[in-house]
Amino acid sequence: MLNLYTIGYTEKTAEYFFNKLKNTAAKKIIDVRLNNVSQLAGFTKKNDLAFFLKNILNWEYIWCPELAPTKDILDDYKHKKITWKDYEIRYLELLHRRRIEKVVTKEILADSVLLCSEKSPEFCHRRLAADYLNEKFDNCFSVVHLI
Template identity: 40%
Template sequence: MRINTISAYETSAEQFFDALASWDVDLLLDTRLKNTNQLAGFTKKNDLAYFVPKLLHADYAHDKLFAPAPTMLERYLHGNIAWDAYADAYREDMREREAVPQFYDRYGAYQSVCLLGTATRKRRSHVEVLKEMLEAAHAE
């Protein structure tokens, strides 16, 4: 399985869908907590549920199991904790949820998965940590 990450922010629809197509994605896994408000733009849940199958002939899933804990995310977004502390807390949360084995149970049949997160030029996203965890588990 190939795993890529992409952000819902600071990208055009053309760049977003071209990247997914170049990776030959067969699943876009949305791991965001909030994906229905106006800030999500063209990446709102219902829009992606339509566009991904239509344009990419791929599946779209929104799975909050892989989303960060709301309080931890808010602390990171507001600068109350640094990236390393946030990433460590996210890793621990994923271990407690047993998220990695569940990922492979739910999505292990896919060949090319893209994890949708919320990185910007100024902040990183939990999906890069999730990708590392998934690849480490797959290598074992």
């Protein structure tokens, strides 16, 4: 079975974050955020994270905006115009329309970590993406959420 991990960086120190990553079988981060250059991203800003991953873990950094929700979906949820259940439905429909499994292959996902900002996977699209892709690839992944 292949490994697929997820992690969020909110409320994590850089030390905690990189130690969590180091203790996996992963070799790369797949950034699934819509906005990865915000000042709020701290040590996980796109260019900084790519630098840290390469120099601390010798990992690859991949930004995959195709796995990010649209701004409309994200804004509707943040502004409480839709529920989490509505968000899930719209996001999963988006992945289906994008035929994401043709873009993000099993080989790309193997031994990788899906990165987003949310502290836990419960209300985060990284969990939805991991589950969706795992199903598309006949549940060949052991999905582990790093908290």
